[in-house]
Amino acid sequence: MIEIPLFPLRTVLYPAGRLPLKIFEQRYLDMTKNCIRDDSVFGVCLIREGAEVGTPATPWATGCTARIQEWDMPHLGMFHLLCQGESVFQTVEQWSAPNGLLWGRVDLREPELDVALAPDQQHLADLMRKIMDKVGAEHFPAPAALHDANWVAYRLAEVLPMDPEIKQMILEATRTEDRLVALNEFLRVQRVVL
Numbered sequence: 001m002i003e004i005p006l007f008p009l010r011t012v013l014y015p016a017g018r019l020p021l022k023i024f025e026q027r028y029l030d031m032t033k034n035c036i037r038d039d040s041v042f043g044v045c046l047i048r049e050g051a052e053v054g055t056p057a058t059p060w061a062t063g064c065t066a067r068i069q070e071w072d073m074p075h076l077g078m079f080h081l082l083c084q085g086e087s088v089f090q091t092v093e094q095w096s097a098p099n100g101l102l103w104g105r106v107d108l109r110e111p112e113l114d115v116a117l118a119p120d121q122q123h124l125a126d127l128m129r130k131i132m133d134k135v136g137a138e139h140f141p142a143p144a145a146l147h148d149a150n151w152v153a154y155r156l157a158e159v160l161p162m163d164p165e166i167k168q169m170i171l172e173a174t175r176t177e178d179r180l181v182a183l184n185e186f187l188r189v190q191r192v193v194l
Helices: 026-038 119-135 149-159 164-172 176-190
Strands: 002-009 018-023 042-049 062-075 078-096 102-108
Touching (some): 002 026, 002 078, 018 026, 026 078, 119 176, 149 176, 164 176
Antiparallel strands (some): 002 102, 018 078, 062 078, 078 102
16 A cells, blocks of 8 residues: 555546646646656546546546656746556545645555457457557557557547546456456447447
């Protein structure tokens, strides 16, 4: 169990996912400086209630740790960050610091092993390949792991226009099969022909 600052957002971050951020609120400027100085992580959680700016929002309990990979300060009081998702976590306890920054005591989920994509799920890798060809492979974590069911599931969940609650369900799923079922159901409802 570790203690980390929590950053509630209107997005879901997945392991190995890339997250660009613009930081301007003082509580997050302080968090960013500490994370850069200590090479430490913070937790990204989908907002359950509230807003990204102002009074601390209420986040979902399951999130993903983020590590700052690149940063720039174009002017005083503003950070531009590129972060990468690392580990899924479950918040056990949460509190707000005097500056309004949320903190959590969290349990990290064990890192997931590669799970070979079954032949009957190969259409998901094909869809991911088409998306990468269209927008450019450089927009996705390298190396591309189109053979790995979890990598494919997380990358598709990042780019498909799903409701945030579905994206959250995919993050919370502890079994690869459950992620794939959710993706296939979304594609069926949207009538995506592969």
